[in-house]
Each structure stands twice: as C-alpha cells, then as structure tokens.
Amino acid sequence: MKQFNLPDVGEGLQEAEIVQWNVQVGDVVEADQIILIIETDKANVEIPSPYKGKITKLHGYPGDIIKVGNPLVEFDGEDAPKDTAMEDAGTVVGKLETGAEMLENVSSGNRPTAVTKAKIVRATPAVRAFATRMGVDINGIEGTGPKGTITKPDVEHAATNGLSPAKYLEKTIAQPSNAVSKSPTFDGEPLKRARRSMALNMAKSHAEVAQVTLSDDADITHWSKETDLTARMVRAVVMACKAEPTLNVHYDHDSLSVKTFDEVNLGIAVDTPDGLYVPVLRNAGQIKPQQTREIIDRFKSKAKKKSFLQDDLKGATLILSNFGGIGGRYATPMVVPPMVCILGVGRSHTETDLVEGQPKQLKKLPLSLSFDHRAVTGGEGARFLSALIKDLQAG
Numbered sequence: 314m315k316q317f318n319l320p321d322v323g324e325g326l327q328e329a330e331i332v333q334w335n336v337q338v339g340d341v342v343e344a345d346q347i348i349l350i351i352e353t354d355k356a357n358v359e360i361p362s363p364y365k366g367k368i369t370k371l372h373g374y375p376g377d378i379i380k381v382g383n384p385l386v387e388f389d390g391e392d393a394p395k396d397t398a399m400e401d402a403g404t405v406v407g408k409l410e411t412g413a414e415m416l417e418n419v420s421s422g423n424r425p426t427a428v429t430k431a432k433i434v435r436a437t438p439a440v441r442a443f444a445t446r447m448g449v450d451i452n453g454i455e456g457t458g459p460k461g462t463i464t465k466p467d468v469e470h471a472a473t474n475g476l477s478p479a480k481y482l483e484k485t486i487a488q489p490s491n492a493v494s495k496s497p498t499f500d501g502e503p504l505k506r507a508r509r510s511m512a513l514n515m516a517k518s519h520a521e522v523a524q525v526t527l528s529d530d531a532d533i534t535h536w537s538k539e540t541d542l543t544a545r546m547v548r549a550v551v552m553a554c555k556a557e558p559t560l561n562v563h564y565d566h567d568s569l570s571v572k573t574f575d576e577v578n579l580g581i582a583v584d585t586p587d588g589l590y591v592p593v594l595r596n597a598g599q600i601k602p603q604q605t606r607e608i609i610d611r612f613k614s615k616a617k618k619k620s621f622l623q624d625d626l627k628g629a630t631l632i633l634s635n636f637g638g639i640g641g642r643y644a645t646p647m648v649v650p651p652m653v654c655i656l657g658v659g660r661s662h663t664e665t666d667l668v669e670g671q672p673k674q675l676k677k678l679p680l681s682l683s684f685d686h687r688a689v690t691g692g693e694g695a696r697f698l699s700a701l702i703k704d705l706q707a708g
Contacts, residue, residue, distance in 0.1 A: 317363055317386045319351075319379050327466065328380045329353040330505055331373050341367045348386060351379075352506055356623040364388070376505065382458045436463040447472040447567060506619075507588025518647045521566050523686040526645045527698050530677040531705040533661065543581070543609055544602040546633055546658060549704040551577050551598040554631075556700035557693055561630050563651035564688040571688055572651075580629030580652075581609060583616045584639065590616045591632060592625045631655065642679040653688045656701070657681035678705065 319329060329351040336348045345361045348368075352358070366388035373379050436444070436451055440463055444451040449471045456463035504512055518524075536545075554561040554577050563572040577598050580591040592612045594600065600608070615621050631653075634646050637660035646657040659679030666675050680701065684694045 314369060315366070315388050316384050317388065318382050319385050320360075321381050328378050329358070330378050330509075331375050332357060333375055334371060336368055336371075338368055338371060341365075353623075356621050356626050357619070358623055360385070362386075362388075378503070378505065378509075382462065382464065435461055440465055440468060444468045444471075507585070507590055511589050514649050515647055518649055521650055522648045524645070524648055524683055525686045525691065525694065526681055526683045527694055528643045528679065528681045529698055529702060530679055531702045532675055533678045533705060534674075534676045535706075536676070541602060541606055542658070543633075543635060544605040545705065546635070546656075547579060547594065547597050547600070547605050548602070549701045550579060550631070550633060550656060552704040553697045553701040554598075557697040559693045560654040560684060560689055560697045562653055562688065563630065564653050564685060565651060574630045576630075578628050578630045580632035581612060582632060582634040582636075583612055584636075585616045587619065590621060590626070591629065592616075592621060593627065593629045595628070634658065637661065637679065644681045646681060646683045648683050648685050650685075653685040654697075655683050657683070 330353075332350040332352050334349045336342060342348060342362045342365065344364045347359045348362045349360050350357055351360060368386060369389050370387035372384040372386065379385065435456060435458075441451060443465055444454075444463075447468055449468050451463060451468070454463050454467050454471050455461070457467055458464045503509075533540075558573065561574050561577055563574075564570075565572070576596045579594045579597045581594055583590045583592065590612075592615070594605070594608060597605075612625075615625065629652060632646075632649065632655040634644075634655060635658045636644060637658050640660060642659040642662065644657045644659065646655040648655050657680070659681065661676055661678045663674055663676050665672050667673070668675075680698065682694060682698045682701075684697075
C-alpha cells in the first residue's frame with residue numbers, strides 16, 4: 314500500500330483545492346492517467362497518477378483544501394515506488410536528499426569519517442536552494458512536512474524568526490490539517506479559490522510593498538461612442554511602458570533585484586461573484602484592438618465557467634483594473650509582487666473647464682496609478698502616468 318502526496322505543481326504553491334475526482338476507490342489506473350483536478354492560484358490543474366495500481370483510498374472531497382506534501386491517494390500496485398511519500402513531499406521534480414546522503418556526496422578531502430552520526434535533514438533541492446538564497450542554515454531547521462521534511466514555510470519562518478503578516482493570515486485561514494474546516498472560534502466559512510488567493514496576495518502586498526498612488530484625469534472628450542475603452546487603455550499602457558520601462562518589471566524582495574521585460578504582458582482584472590481573476594494579455598503591444606476585444610471576451614467567458622488554466626494567469630508584468638465600469642472615480646489599487654505597478658481606471662464623468670478662456674464641458678477619465686516605491690521613483694511613476702494620458706488624449 315503506497316501513498317501519493319500533493320506535489321508542488323509550480324512557483325511556491327503551498328496548498329490547493331480539490332475540484333473534481335476522476336476516479337473512485339477500487340478503480341485500477343494507468344501511469345499518467347488523470348486522477349483529479351485541483352485549483353491553485355485560481356487555475357485548474359490536472360494531476361496524473363504517478364504509476365499503475367488500484368486505488369484504495371481518496372483523501373479529501375471536492376471543495377477541501379489540501380496542503381503540499383499531504384496525502385491525496387493511496388494505491389495498491391506492484392509499480393508503486395517504495396518511498397512515494399518522501400518523493401512527492403517537495404516538488405514534482407527532484408528527489409529528497411538527507412543530510413547523510415549529502416555528506417556521502419562531498420568530494421573534498423574534509424569529508425567526515427562518521428557519516429552515520431550525521432543529523433538526517435530531509436529537504437528537496439528546491440527547498441535547499443531557497444534556504445541558500447534566504448541565508449538560512451538548513452541543518453538548524455525542524456521540518457514540519459512528512460517524516461520531518463523541511464518545507465519552504467519552515468525556511469521562511471527560520472529566516473524571519475516568526476510569521477510574516479501573509480503567513481499569519483494563511484495560518485488563520487487554513488487549519489494545520491489535511492483539509493480546512495471551520496474555525497472553532499469564528500462561525501464562518503473558509504475562503505476558497507479566487508477569494509482565498511486574493512486574501513493571501515493582498516496580505517503579501519501589504520507586508521512587502523512600499524506603495525504610492527498617483528491620480529490624474531485624461532481628457533477623452535474627442536473619443537467616439539464606439540471607442541472600446543479597454544482596448545484603448547491597452548494601447549496607452551504599452552506606449553507608457555515604452556516611455557518609462559521601469560514600471561514594466563518584476564522586483565525580488567529577497568535579493569533586492571529587478572528583472573526587466575521587453576514585452577508588455579498585461580494582467581486584466583476580471584470581477585466575478587467568486588472573486589477576482591487576472592488573466593494575462595501576452596505581448597499586448599503586438600495585438601490589434603479588435604483582437605484585444607476578442608481575447609478579453611474569452612477571458613470573461615473562462616471566468617464565468619471557471620475554466621482558467623495556469624498559463625492563463627501567470628507572467629503578468631503589470632495589471633489593468635477597470636473598476637469604473639462598476640463605480641468609483643479614484644482608488645489605491647494594490648500592487649501584487651513581484652510586479653511593481655497597477656493601473657486603475659475609474660468611471661468617466663463630465664465637468665466644466667476653461668478652454669482658451671471659455672467654459673467648456675469636457676469628458677474626463679480618472680486614472681489611479683499605484684507603484685512600488687522600492688523599485689520605482691516618484692519621477693518615474695509621474696512620467697509613466699503622463700505618457701499614458703498623452704496617448705489617451707492623442708486620439
């Protein structure tokens with residue numbers, strides 16, 4: 314009887330929600346057969362069976378939230394690996410190494426003679442690399458994963474000597490067990506899927522980002538009634554990124570480094586009853602206005618059907634949020650790391666201004682640009698917003 318644990322399917326995943334089981338207890342499955350669908354960071358991911366065998370137990374029901382490294386399925390089959398729980402506890406790729414195994418692989422002449430007395434330190438290569446980046450000695454950490462495996466949160470806790478606000482929120486939302494249940498001290502339903510992801514991202518943003526917001530109006534009196542606001546905003550954002558590329562970057566909190574991008578991969582915020590989705594309009598500068606509208610309509614359809622895939626939601630370099638379609642003029646949109654910029658578009662309005670000494674009714678479009686002051690100066694933010702407005706007012 315062997316156990317398959319929830320693997321890390323990419324980029325720091327700590328948990329996932331079971332969406333659908335494709336198998337039942339008693340089924341015989343083949344290796345690589347899709348056995349369930351999970352949702353992580355608002356995207357659906359198909360999980361294949363790691364080997365051939367008969368399913369003897371399913372851990373969790375649709376709607377349950379499972380942590381990485383916790384059991385998903387138990388199998389009975391000759392093809393099952395002997396130590397599946399340890400191999401699956403860290404990442405999809407990469408076998409766990411113990412402290413003793415690491416010592417045995419030391420090629421220098423200072424290799425200890427009493428290898429068997431070494432402390433057993435269980436961690437995946439990915440976690441070991443993360444510990445190195447964080448400056449944490451992995452040998453001094455007590456692992457909380459299966460069989461004492463050291464996890465990424467264990468390293469983060471050791472690095473901060475406590476819980477960051479994001480980790481504190483995560484632990485208050487999720488109980489330390491396989492599946493999340495109602496809190497014994499608060500009679501409410503746990504957040505799930507998009508809303509859960511949003512809560513964690515906002516807590517991370519509040520904990521890390523030094524946010525500043527600039528607001529201004531663009532004069533769009535000359536726009537025709539047929540103008541597609543979102544498509545027009547996409548064009549303006551691309552032009553602003555060309556004028557001030559320092560806002561089209563990713564910033565790494567740990568290494569204090571910036572990654573620049575030639576392409577503008579624009580996240581488009583989509584509001585739904587289930588929460589906020591942010592699919593990515595890739596290489597937005599190469600997309601024609603009509604194509605932009607078609608892609609956004611597909612985004613809305615996917616959001617309604619909850620059919621986003623991971624690739625739909627990954628890789629944004631900045632975000633556009635058109636909240637004005639619902640209400641409100643100005644806002645302080647939250648920057649989501651590793652991005653350094655988000656642009657909010659409010660509800661257009663008409664006001665009277667003096668034009669060449671004469672009063673005139675003008676249609677104004679409110680804009681709110683939030684940026685991370687750790688990576689972006691006030692001048693850079695102001696130049697970006699000015700370039701954006703200049704393009705919108707150009708026609």
